[in-house]
Amino acid sequence: MNNDEERTQSGVVELPSPTAWPMVLALGLALICTGMVTNVVIGLLGLLLFVWGGIGWFLQVLPHEQHVEVPVLNEEIEIASSRRLKARLPASDMHRKILPIETYHISAGIKGGIAGGIAMIVPAALFGLIRYHSIWYAANLLAAGGFVSWIGASDAFLSQFHMQGLFAAIAIHGLTSLLVGLLYGAVLPMYPRYPIVTAGLVAPLLFTGILHSALGVISPILNQRIDWFWFVISQVAFGLVCGFVVNLHTRVRTAQFRALPFAVRAGIHSDFAARNDPAEKADKKDQAQ
Amino acid sequence: MATQTPVPAVLDQTTSTACRPMWLEVLHDWVTTVDHKKIGLMYIGYALLFLVVAGFEALLIRIQLAIPNNTFVSPQVFNRLFTMHGSTMIFFVAMPVLFGFGNYLIPLMIGARDMAFPRLNAFSFWVSAFGGLLLYFSYFGGSGLYGAGSAPDVGWWAYAPLTAKAFSPGHSTDYWTLAILLSGVGTIGTALNIVTTVICMRCPGMKLSRMPLLVWIYLVMSLMAFVTISPLTAAQIMLMLDRYLGSHLFDTQAGGSAVLWMHFFWIFGHPEVYILILPAFAFANEIIPVFSRKAIFGYPAMVAATVGIGFVSLSVWAHHMFTVGMGAGANTFFVFSSMTIAVPTGIKIFNWLATIWGGKIRFTTSMMFAIGFLFQFLIAGLTGIMLAVAPFDWQLGNSYFVVAHFHYVIVGGILFMLFSAFYYWYPKMTGRMLSEKLGKWHFWLFLIGFHLTFDIMHIPGILGMPRRIYTYEADRGWMIWNLLVSSGAMIQTVGVLLFVYNLVRSYFKGAVAGADPWDGWTLEWSTTSPPPSYNFAVIPSVGSRRPLWDLKHPEDPDNNYE
Numbered sequence A: 001m002n003n004d005e006e007r008t009q010s011g012v013v014e015l016p017s018p019t020a021w022p023m024v025l026a027l028g029l030a031l032i033c034t035g036m037v038t039n040v041v042i043g044l045l046g047l048l049l050f051v052w053g054g055i056g057w058f059l060q061v062l063p064h065e066q067h068v069e070v071p072v073l074n075e076e077i078e079i080a081s082s083r084r085l086k087a088r089l090p091a092s093d094m095h096r097k098i099l100p101i102e103t104y105h106i107s108a109g110i111k112g113g114i115a116g117g118i119a120m121i122v123p124a125a126l127f128g129l130i131r132y133h134s135i136w137y138a139a140n141l142l143a144a145g146g147f148v149s150w151i152g153a154s155d156a157f158l159s160q161f162h163m164q165g166l167f168a169a170i171a172i173h174g175l176t177s178l179l180v181g182l183l184y185g186a187v188l189p190m191y192p193r194y195p196i197v198t199a200g201l202v203a204p205l206l207f208t209g210i211l212h213s214a215l216g217v218i219s220p221i222l223n224q225r226i227d228w229f230w231f232v233i234s235q236v237a238f239g240l241v242c243g244f245v246v247n248l249h250t251r252v253r254t255a256q257f258r259a260l261p262f263a264v265r266a267g268i269h270s271d272f273a274a275r276n277d278p279a280e281k282a283d284k285k286d287q288a289q
Numbered sequence B: 001m002a003t004q005t006p007v008p009a010v011l012d013q014t015t016s017t018a019c020r021p022m023w024l025e026v027l028h029d030w031v032t033t034v035d036h037k038k039i040g041l042m043y044i045g046y047a048l049l050f051l052v053v054a055g056f057e058a059l060l061i062r063i064q065l066a067i068p069n070n071t072f073v074s075p076q077v078f079n080r081l082f083t084m085h086g087s088t089m090i091f092f093v094a095m096p097v098l099f100g101f102g103n104y105l106i107p108l109m110i111g112a113r114d115m116a117f118p119r120l121n122a123f124s125f126w127v128s129a130f131g132g133l134l135l136y137f138s139y140f141g142g143s144g145l146y147g148a149g150s151a152p153d154v155g156w157w158a159y160a161p162l163t164a165k166a167f168s169p170g171h172s173t174d175y176w177t178l179a180i181l182l183s184g185v186g187t188i189g190t191a192l193n194i195v196t197t198v199i200c201m202r203c204p205g206m207k208l209s210r211m212p213l214l215v216w217i218y219l220v221m222s223l224m225a226f227v228t229i230s231p232l233t234a235a236q237i238m239l240m241l242d243r244y245l246g247s248h249l250f251d252t253q254a255g256g257s258a259v260l261w262m263h264f265f266w267i268f269g270h271p272e273v274y275i276l277i278l279p280a281f282a283f284a285n286e287i288i289p290v291f292s293r294k295a296i297f298g299y300p301a302m303v304a305a306t307v308g309i310g311f312v313s314l315s316v317w318a319h320h321m322f323t324v325g326m327g328a329g330a331n332t333f334f335v336f337s338s339m340t341i342a343v344p345t346g347i348k349i350f351n352w353l354a355t356i357w358g359g360k361i362r363f364t365t366s367m368m369f370a371i372g373f374l375f376q377f378l379i380a381g382l383t384g385i386m387l388a389v390a391p392f393d394w395q396l397g398n399s400y401f402v403v404a405h406f407h408y409v410i411v412g413g414i415l416f417m418l419f420s421a422f423y424y425w426y427p428k429m430t431g432r433m434l435s436e437k438l439g440k441w442h443f444w445l446f447l448i449g450f451h452l453t454f455d456i457m458h459i460p461g462i463l464g465m466p467r468r469i470y471t472y473e474a475d476r477g478w479m480i481w482n483l484l485v486s487s488g489a490m491i492q493t494v495g496v497l498l499f500v501y502n503l504v505r506s507y508f509k510g511a512v513a514g515a516d517p518w519d520g521w522t523l524e525w526s527t528t529s530p531p532p533s534y535n536f537a538v539i540p541s542v543g544s545r546r547p548l549w550d551l552k553h554p555e556d557p558d559n560n561y562e
């Protein structure tokens, strides 16, 4: 930058000097190709130009890159808007969405998903133990959605231990838990008032409702044998643990936070109304233009 | 906050000399240039030239198809016409014009004096240009200098086994292979240049999160070009091995695989669609905010969507192959991956709408083309989702419905946004404004012609008209639709001719533009029009995504909000 300014003050900018060698090299390459569809002589001419152009290009940059000095004449360009800012009619706050001024880091959602996924195993295993006297039943049932050959499997078969069933169940369960955990991390800051109700009750019930209507398409075998009572229990277990873990994490401030007045950011003055500020301010800015 | 340096303008004293340079000097100037702006302009000029040529080919195709049992051209000529039309439009119009705009704008937008590799830049342009010339030389020397000339006639996909020596004797297919190979070398060179420039040459304060979205999108597009041009080049080399040295890579009868060629071609071919449409998105991201007088809505989401499109588009190629019989598993995978790409694309459309929403819209010709792009791209995306459903595709694959769909993407999406970009940046490139009055005529004529041609083209497709058909019987009921489609093509031609006339006339007689005719926000508007060879006398430094907004409104700079 210093170097740059010095040169500008001396009225000169250094630029790479013009050269035809790249064009010669390209022409050589093109003629080599043309030689393949016409006559080998043209190809040989191309090869010659190719080598010649390559050497010429090398000499342009080695041992020293060649420059030309272009004279500069400094004159200030005025950078100004042709438009004036206008005051805007006040709009009702009711129409404005409240953007969260704080949110979780993305890792909070991932950790919550892992914790919730582990917690969910307990009611699932309990269900298998009580109903079928096997802790593997739930895992196999989940995995059966992924294996075409398991569609007609008997309860006895599903109660046994199967290595591939376990792996498939871990994959399906792990991926879903991670995704839902991420969703929790993103959504919880938007409903800051009663996080435990959102996480532990509303979200599991909503999710159960969606699955109840869609499961026949996603996994028919699971749909036939699922026990919705135990399913809700395991969902609530997931939601409570995942929401708890996510809530443990400190929040990070979003861009909206920086737009708040200093008094609010410093913690001197804070109330819910202050949250309207960033939206309102951004709004004014939009309209001003 | 980084300091804002006022940007001094520059007067080039050499132009004031009285005598005009000889044409030979001008030619020498352009041939030896390594200036990114001149190379960009050469890319654009050469693409416009081929646009007229390939457009003329399209017109001949439409004349042939306008009425049943037509013999306006021979079947052989017809095959060459659609092959050359497709290959030219993709490799020698769309790619160079988009690289031309990228070359011109990227260094200006990131406050740099040139691309990272100025000589490589010149080489890439020239090698693509010579590739185009080689392709058209086939009209004179298609079977070698000894035989009569003939152009490639195997379609722009050049499916095996049609390209085998037995079915395509002479050299016509080799011309196609070699020309595409050369254009691929140029593409890789420019892509490498763009990636390096964006990563290494940004001015002080230009963090990745402050880069104009156009630059972001060109970065993603160039990275995609690396991944996709390579298989295409590999396939072309394999095809040459088959044709020159007698290998049997794509020869099914000798144990090769014709489907292998399809995979190679489409793993290039589908991402290529996104390589072409992403720059259109890039133009929209710069133009729509300026003419809505609002900052772009959802900048981070736009970046994420662009990167998302880049990734997903690499895993959808076989939706071009549903009719091949890949099996239920592969079909299902490609149905779902193709539909996934609607998500990031949808995000972009919503963000553009949200940018326009509540803005103070200025209906310049540029903005009108951008709005046309928005609606037409949406429709093109919807027919795309229809075709992504494998059973639907079994019905309409290889019909005119497909032709209508992808022309809707390329003409209704990419070309409309390109016209918008021309009206927006022409003042920067030449120092003169394009005529708005001619521009409005161009817009309305082209809009009417476009919809007449490509809306109606879906119908003969649904009625069963196959693509690439030479002619058809009168009793099929396709005639009225084809006649309408062809007449729309005529109206589009008039529109394009008006545009070309506007380009030429405004260069000499247009109103003087000044540095910043649109009240813009990105760095290219802070230097003179046209910019001096060194772009900026002092390298600027920026404090937000809209550095010129900050300079114009120091009382309310953007970095308070970003």
Ligand SMILES: [Cu+2]
Pocket: B269, B270, B273, B316, B317, B319, B320
């Ligand atoms: Cu595709």
